[in-house]
Amino acid sequence: MTILGSILSDIREKTPLVHHMTNYVTVNDCANITLCIGASPVMAHAEEEVGEMVALAGSLVLNIGTLDHLQIDRMFVAAKAAEKRGIPIILDPVGAGATSLRTKTAHRMIQELSISVLKGNAGEIGTLAGKQAQVRGVDSGGVTGDPTDITCVLAERLGCTVVMSGPTDIISDGSRTLLCENGHPLMGRISGTGCMAASVIGSCVAVTQNYLSASVTGIAAFGIAGERAASEAAGPGSFKYRLFDNMASVTSDDVDRCARTRSV
Amino acid sequence: MTILGSILSDIREKTPLVHHMTNYVTVNDCANITLCIGASPVMAHAEEEVGEMVALAGSLVLNIGTLDHLQIDRMFVAAKAAEKRGIPIILDPVGAGATSLRTKTAHRMIQELSISVLKGNAGEIGTLAGKQAQVRGVDSGGVTGDPTDITCVLAERLGCTVVMSGPTDIISDGSRTLLCENGHPLMGRISGTGCMAASVIGSCVAVTQNYLSASVTGIAAFGIAGERAASEAAGPGSFKYRLFDNMASVTSDDVDRCARTRSV
Amino acid sequence: MTILGSILSDIREKTPLVHHMTNYVTVNDCANITLCIGASPVMAHAEEEVGEMVALAGSLVLNIGTLDHLQIDRMFVAAKAAEKRGIPIILDPVGAGATSLRTKTAHRMIQELSISVLKGNAGEIGTLAGKQAQVRGVDSGGVTGDPTDITCVLAERLGCTVVMSGPTDIISDGSRTLLCENGHPLMGRISGTGCMAASVIGSCVAVTQNYLSASVTGIAAFGIAGERAASEAAGPGSFKYRLFDNMASVTSDDVDRCARTRSV
Numbered sequence: 001m002t003i004l005g006s007i008l009s010d011i012r013e014k015t016p017l018v019h020h021m022t023n024y025v026t027v028n029d030c031a032n033i034t035l036c037i038g039a040s041p042v043m044a045h046a047e048e049e050v051g052e053m054v055a056l057a058g059s060l061v062l063n064i065g066t067l068d069h070l071q072i073d074r075m076f077v078a079a080k081a082a083e084k085r086g087i088p089i090i091l092d093p094v095g096a097g098a099t100s101l102r103t104k105t106a107h108r109m110i111q112e113l114s115i116s117v118l119k120g121n122a123g124e125i126g127t128l129a130g131k132q133a134q135v136r137g138v139d140s141g142g143v144t145g146d147p148t149d150i151t152c153v154l155a156e157r158l159g160c161t162v163v164m165s166g167p168t169d170i171i172s173d174g175s176r177t178l179l180c181e182n183g184h185p186l187m188g189r190i191s192g193t194g195c196m197a198a199s200v201i202g203s204c205v206a207v208t209q210n211y212l213s214a215s216v217t218g219i220a221a222f223g224i225a226g227e228r229a230a231s232e233a234a235g236p237g238s239f240k241y242r243l244f245d246n247m248a249s250v251t252s253d254d255v256d257r258c259a260r261t262r263s264v
Numbered sequence: 265m266t267i268l269g270s271i272l273s274d275i276r277e278k279t280p281l282v283h284h285m286t287n288y289v290t291v292n293d294c295a296n297i298t299l300c301i302g303a304s305p306v307m308a309h310a311e312e313e314v315g316e317m318v319a320l321a322g323s324l325v326l327n328i329g330t331l332d333h334l335q336i337d338r339m340f341v342a343a344k345a346a347e348k349r350g351i352p353i354i355l356d357p358v359g360a361g362a363t364s365l366r367t368k369t370a371h372r373m374i375q376e377l378s379i380s381v382l383k384g385n386a387g388e389i390g391t392l393a394g395k396q397a398q399v400r401g402v403d404s405g406g407v408t409g410d411p412t413d414i415t416c417v418l419a420e421r422l423g424c425t426v427v428m429s430g431p432t433d434i435i436s437d438g439s440r441t442l443l444c445e446n447g448h449p450l451m452g453r454i455s456g457t458g459c460m461a462a463s464v465i466g467s468c469v470a471v472t473q474n475y476l477s478a479s480v481t482g483i484a485a486f487g488i489a490g491e492r493a494a495s496e497a498a499g500p501g502s503f504k505y506r507l508f509d510n511m512a513s514v515t516s517d518d519v520d521r522c523a524r525t526r527s528v
Numbered sequence: 529m530t531i532l533g534s535i536l537s538d539i540r541e542k543t544p545l546v547h548h549m550t551n552y553v554t555v556n557d558c559a560n561i562t563l564c565i566g567a568s569p570v571m572a573h574a575e576e577e578v579g580e581m582v583a584l585a586g587s588l589v590l591n592i593g594t595l596d597h598l599q600i601d602r603m604f605v606a607a608k609a610a611e612k613r614g615i616p617i618i619l620d621p622v623g624a625g626a627t628s629l630r631t632k633t634a635h636r637m638i639q640e641l642s643i644s645v646l647k648g649n650a651g652e653i654g655t656l657a658g659k660q661a662q663v664r665g666v667d668s669g670g671v672t673g674d675p676t677d678i679t680c681v682l683a684e685r686l687g688c689t690v691v692m693s694g695p696t697d698i699i700s701d702g703s704r705t706l707l708c709e710n711g712h713p714l715m716g717r718i719s720g721t722g723c724m725a726a727s728v729i730g731s732c733v734a735v736t737q738n739y740l741s742a743s744v745t746g747i748a749a750f751g752i753a754g755e756r757a758a759s760e761a762a763g764p765g766s767f768k769y770r771l772f773d774n775m776a777s778v779t780s781d782d783v784d785r786c787a788r789t790r791s792v
Contacts, residue, residue, distance in 0.1 A: 017665045024288045024552045025295050025307050031553050031719035036764055041719065042623075042665030043553050046596035049629040056626065056664055068310035095306075098320065101313040136320055137281045137306030189512070191295035191305065235509030236300055245763030248717070288552045289559050289571050332574035359570070362584065365577040400584055401545045401570030453776070455559035455569065499773030500564055 004259055005252030007204050007217040012038035016058030016206035018199065019082075021045055021075050023065030023094065026192030030061070033196040036247035037221065039203035047074050051081035058206025059116075060087055061198050064105055065094035065138065072105055079113045088116035088205040092198040096120065097127035097135030110158055116211050118154075119163040119198050122147055129154040138194075140166070148264055152177045161211040165197060169219050173212040180216060181260040182223025184230035186239045193243075197222055200247075220259035221250050227258075268523055269516030271468050271481040276302035280322030280470035282463065283346075285309055285339050287329030287358065290456030294325070297460040300511035301485065303467035311338050315345035322470025323380075324351055325462050328369055329358035329402065336369055343377045352380035352469045356462040360384065361391035361399030374422055380475050382418075383427040383462050386411055393418040402458075404430070412528055416441045425475040429461060433483050437476040444480060445524040446487025448494035450503045457507075461486055464511075484523035489514050491522075532787055533780030535732050535745040540566035544586030544734035546727065547610075549573055549603050551593030551622065554720030558589070561724040564775035565749065567731035575602050579609035586734025587644075588615055589726050592633055593622035593666065600633055607641045616644035616733045620726040624648065625655035625663030638686055644739050646682075647691040647726050650675055657682040666722075668694070676792055680705045689739040693725060697747050701740040708744060709788040710751025712758035714767045721771075725750055728775075748787035753778050755786075 001009070018034050020027070020043045027043060034041035044053040054060050060082045062075050082089055091113075093106035106128055110118060118128070126133030126143030129150045134141025143150060148170050155162040156174030164170040169180040187193040200222045204214035225246035233239035265273070282298050284291070284307045291307060298305035308317040318324050324346045326339050346353050355377075357370035370392055374382060382392070390397030390407030393414045398405025407414060412434050419426040420438030428434040433444040451457040464486045468478035489510035497503035529537070546562050548555070548571045555571060562569035572581040582588050588610045590603050610617050619641075621634035634656055638646060646656070654661025654671030657678045662669025671678060676698050683690040684702030692698040697708040715721040728750045732742035753774035761767035 019665075023307070025291050027553050028292060028556060028719060032764065032768075035717060035719060040665055040667055042626075043551070043594055044623075044627070045594060046629055048597070049627040052627040052629075053665070066307055066309060069312070095308075098306075099308070099313040099316040101310055101316075137283075137304055137317070139304055189299060191292060191299060235512045236296065237505035237508030237512075240296075240508070241505055241765035241769055244765030244768070248763045248765075287571070289555050292556060330571055330573060333576070359572075362570075363572070363577040363580040365574055365580075401547075401568055401581070403568055453563060455556060455563060499776045500560065501769035501772030501776075504560075504772070505769055 001252055002256045003213045004217040004220060005256040007208055007214055008221055008255050009252045010207040011203050014207055015040050016203065017042055017056055018059050018061060018202045018206060019044065019054045019057035020061045021078055022061060022063035022195060025065060026195040029192040030195050030199040032244055033247055034199045034203055036244050037200050037203045039206060045074050047077055050074055050078035054078050054082045054087060055085060057087060059090060059202045061090045061202040063092040063094055063195055063198060064102060065195065067102065067105060083114050088211065089113060090117045090119065090198050090202045090205065091115045092195060093120050093124050093128060095135060095138045096124045097133050098137055103127060115158065115160050116205055117161045117163060117201055117215050118158065119165060119201060121165050121194065125154065125162060125164040126150060148177060161215050163215050163219060165194060171212065171215050171219060176212060177264050178216055178261050179264055180219050180223060182220050182227060184226045186230045186233060186236065187226045189236045190240050216261055217255065220261060221255050224254060224258045225250050265516055266520045267477045268481045268484060269520040271472055271478055272485055272519050273516045274471040275467050278471055279304050281306055281320055282323050282325060282466045282470060283308065283318045283321035284325045285342055286325060286327035286459060289329060290459040293456040294459050294463040296508055297511055298463045298467055300508050301464050301467045303470060309338050311341055314338055314342035318342050318346045318351060319349060321351060323354060323466045325354045325466040327356040327358055327459055327462060328366060329459065331369060347378050352475065353377060354381045354383065354462050354466045354469065355379045356459060357384050357388050357392060359399060359402045360388045361397050362401055367391055379424050380469055381425045381427060381465055381479050382422065383429060383465060385429050385458065389418065389426060389428045390414060412441060425479050427479050427483060429458060435476065435479050435483060440476060441528050442480055442525050443528055444483050444487060446484050446491060448490045450494045450497060450500065451490045453500045454504050480525055481519065484525060485514050485519050488518060488522045529780055530784045531741045532745045532748060533784040535736055535742055536749055536783050537780045538735040539731050542735055543568050545570055545584055546587050546589060546730045546734060547572065547582045547585035548589045549606055550589060550591035550723060553593060554723040557720040558723050558727040560772055561775055562727045562731055564772050565728050565731045567734060573602050575605055578602055578606035582606050582610045582615060583613060585615060587618060587730045589618045589730040591620040591622055591723055591726060592630060593723065595633060611642050616739065617641060618645045618647065618726050618730045618733065619643045620723060621648050621652050621656060623663060623666045624652045625661050626665055631655055643688050644733055645689045645691060645729055645743050646686065647693060647729060649693050649722065653682065653690060653692040654678060676705060689743050691743050691747060693722060699740065699743050699747060704740060705792050706744055706789050707792055708747050708751060710748050710755060712754045714758045714761060714764065715754045717764045718768050744789055745783065748789055749778050749783050752782060752786045
């Protein structure tokens with residue numbers, strides 16, 4: 001078994017708790033995909049309990065898809081508690097580049113918090129890298145410059161793993177950079193696949209400190225599930241339920257055999 | 265191609281952003297149905313960003329299904345920003361008639377905001393028209409009087425398009441009134457079809473200023489998808505995923521051929 | 529027809545309104561399962577309207593899955609209004625035992641409110657019974673002691689019906705205690721089945737004052753739907769939509785024939 005497959009089997013053996021502070025649009029999908037990969041989701045946001053809850057967790061997923069100032073404050077409280085205990089934080093800067101609140105908040109988070117994995121689309125990652133980038137609502141409008149370079153340089157600057165999602169996903173920790181070709185266009189036809197990818201990565205980083213491999217494992221396994229779901233789907237609705245079915249049935253061996261990743 | 269079909273094809277060409285401020289019960293369904301018809305959903309509610317977000321959008325959907333005073337204030341902020349830029353607003357006055365908070369809020373909105381399309385069930389529209397109407401929770405208990413007259417008179421009074429949804433949908437801009445017979449009873453057996461109809465209309469008004477035709481297009485296309493989904497479904501669960509599949513696959517030609525609309 | 533079957537047929541005849549104040553993770557599932565069993569869901573949380581809304585309802589479901597201090601205050605307002613009118617309250621103390629906020633809130637609720645049915649997993653019910661119990665996030669880690677005794681004693685102490693969910697569900701009103709063996713392990717592989725069980729019980733208590741039988745009916749009918757869904761499912765995604773299909777198609781006769789309950 002390669003490291004990718006072993007990360008997946010570790011999740012299923014240890015069922016780590018993944019604490020989510022996320023948006024109210026796709027939160028149910030995040031809970032279910034977390035269960036499908038074999039981890040255990042929990043959602044909690046009250047200032048009085050986030051520190052206590054995150055202490056039980058293997059990772060903390062922050063997603064600013066429907067942020068407001070109260071939620072931002074609570075995310076910082078949870079993140080500080082996570083940092084104190086060495087619990088990895090995954091940040092999904094949804095819509096950074098679309099409004100100044102989102103851009104500013106994401107910038108503050110990468111500056112003030114110890115993020116382990118930053119995952120966004122080309123527009124969001126480009127925005128945080130200080131490039132000309134376009135984000136319309138929560139959709140990427142692309143970035144000016146070489147996406148692989150941007151991802152690698154940002155990862156090096158932040159000292160964390162950066163995932164730029166897209167038809168080809170780019171994953172870098174600043175010294176090593178990988179591309180992943182798994183996935184299917186139907187994943188862009190339903191709401192929430194970006195958020196679910198963060199949950200899947202959150203499940204992976206909860207069982208290893210190798211955040212680069214964890215991110216690759218999550219992205220590849222989720223992409224493989226997407227490919228299989230697409231091959232059986234009649235449209236976005238049937239694709240979605242099959243995505244959950246296939247995420248639950250992907251094995252470590254499948255990941256080892258079907259991951260289409262390469263170093264650059 | 266008729267105007268109905270051309271509105272649908274315009275959505276798919278332009279993929280307009282549809283800004284939703286809606287309830288937390290059916291928000292995921294609203295996002296997905298918006299994607300299925302070919303538009304791009306975004307949900308944002310923070311006072312600091314709603315003005316900026318709506319400026320990127322082709323329309324603003326307001327749904328008071330789980331309102332509170334904070335959300336009401338934010339909706340007014342977003343709506344005022346939309347008005348300034350001529351961005352059409354769709355109002356779904358969920359539960360108007362059931363509680364005084366909902367009734368008062370919906371009345372304030374139709375009085376103080378420039379609503380382009382008001383869509384509700386018989387009880388909700390009847391309540392806003394000042395008729396004897398019954399609303400139990402979020403379900404219509406019917407209205408006293410002729411529904412077509414009520415819809416037409418309210419549309420004239422408000423200077424907007426009014427959609428009274430039901431087994432036969434009534435759509436009027438005060439001078440012209442149409443009936444639409446598309447749809448299926450299973451649409452009332454799942455949560456969220458009313459909310460999704462508003463999202464679909466929101467997608468249509470984002471590509472044309474002919475709000476009457478936009479509303480008819482949305483209602484007819486959604487109803488056609490519902491009919492097709494029902495013919496394949498074993499119950500509410502399988503109906504729901506097929507509703508998304510069929511909303512995504514309905515073509516302009518389907519709408520032109522299968523819309524069962526008539527003027528009155 | 530036994531009392532179980534007649535409760536189910538009464539729901540479908542009367543379509544009682546079930547007012548939910550619940551978490552934002554599984555709220556859509558709660559709405560849909562309520563529709564599937566034949567009742568009518570409504571979600572409302574604003575302090576200004578909860579009293580008015582609950583007055584229209586046949587029951588009030590309180591679920592603390594994503595609580596915060598504002599929501600707690602509003603739940604007490606709604607519950608006090610429900611009590612005044614004799615409307616039964618179902619409490620799902622999600623995560624009691626995991627954080628002190630959840631434990632304290634659930635304790636306050638069972639002490640200060642007239643709860644009709646308290647439903648939780650072994651860890652949550654054990655925590656509220658003052659036993660050594662483990663809750664990790666929202667998952668039960670088990671309880672020290674005899675689960676049947678704990679459930680029965682807690683029911684007697686609180687003067688309400690207590691449901692301890694698990695592979696074998698235990699339902700007691702303090703004088704009578706029943707076990708229910710319906711259900712399937714796949715119910716634990718998706719998010720929200722615990723919450724949905726509370727909605728189903730909420731639908732049942734809305735049509736009878738026999739809360740013990742109402743709880744048994746809900747638990748058994750939901751379990752039967754789960755068994756049937758599992759027999760047709762390829763994984764958690766297809767299981768979930770079939771759970772809704774089967775909840776809608778379970779008949780009174782099915783419940784009478786297939787409920788695997790026994791007194792202890």
